[in-house]
Amino acid sequence: EPEVTQTPSHQVTQMGQEVILRCVPISNHLYFYWYRQILGQKVEFLVSFYNNEISEKSEIFDDQFSVERPDGSNFTLKIRSTKLEDSAMYFCASRARLADPSYEQYFGPGTRLTVT
Amino acid sequence: GQNIDQPTEMTATEGAIVQINCTYQTSGFNGLFWYQQHAGEAPTFLSYNVLDGLEEKGRFSSFLSRSKGYSYLLLKELQMKDSASYLCAVRGAGSQGNLIFGKGTKLSVKP
Numbered sequence: 001e002p003e004v005t006q007t008p009s010h011q012v013t014q015m016g017q018e019v020i021l022r023c024v025p026i027s028n029h030l031y032f033y034w035y036r037q038i039l040g041q042k043v044e045f046l047v048s049f050y051n052n053e054i055s056e057k058s059e060i061f062d063d064q065f066s067v068e069r070p071d072g073s074n075f076t077l078k079i080r081s082t083k084l085e086d087s088a089m090y091f092c093a094s095r096a097r098l099a100d101p102s103y104e105q106y107f108g109p110g111t112r113l114t115v116t
Numbered sequence: 117g118q119n120i121d122q123p124t125e126m127t128a129t130e131g132a133i134v135q136i137n138c139t140y141q142t143s144g145f146n147g148l149f150w151y152q153q154h155a156g157e158a159p160t161f162l163s164y165n166v167l168d169g170l171e172e173k174g175r176f177s178s179f180l181s182r183s184k185g186y187s188y189l190l191l192k193e194l195q196m197k198d199s200a201s202y203l204c205a206v207r208g209a210g211s212q213g214n215l216i217f218g219k220g221t222k223l224s225v226k227p
Contacts (some may be wrong), residue, residue, distance in 0.1 A: 091159070
């Protein structure tokens with residue numbers, strides 16, 4: 001069964017450093033998402049991406065964040081200058097065509113980001 | 117505003133039936149999802165409701181009442197492996213399907 005993959009599984013970085021989280025969505029999917037989940041809290045939407053551009057973003061997704069689909073398979077989330085409060089599990093998700101009646105999003109296994 | 121409420125924790129016995137409720141108040145509604153999340157893992161899709169009524173899928177059923185802003189997930193014949201968090205999520209008003217999640221209900225299944 002096709003699945004979303006994410007690398008690395010765990011990233012430790014120092015405050016102020018840049019990090020790039022990588023995702024490979026399911027190959028025929030067209031809509032891509034990043035969510036985050038701070039330990040013990042709810043899953044929060046960050047950004048959605050379609051047709052090579054951001055389609056929606058939340059208040060969390062400020063100028064420190066950016067997304068890119070550099071080569072038609074990878075989907076990356078960059079945090080320019082990490083803060084302690086960026087420590088969380090980051091999930092990538094993808095979805096098939098808009099005509100998919102269930103709008104089901106498939107989630108990757110997540111990258112745990114720890115900012116020290 | 118966006119608000120999705122679910123009980124924080126529930127406990128049930130193996131073999132029993134449990135109902136997890138979810139109420140929502142969102143600025144837009146384009147469907148309600150239930151996801152299962154084991155500790156430290158990704159959410160996995162369980163069910164989707166966009167019209168009122170009951171959707172059944174094996175041991176899991178989900179119900180929606182749009183007029184009441186209410187849904188429940190029903191789990192039958194509980195197994196130990198069903199111990200997990202169950203996340204209620206609403207597809208927001210945006211066109212690209214982003215999900216607004218509740219805080220999740222941690223279900224513990226006891227022998």
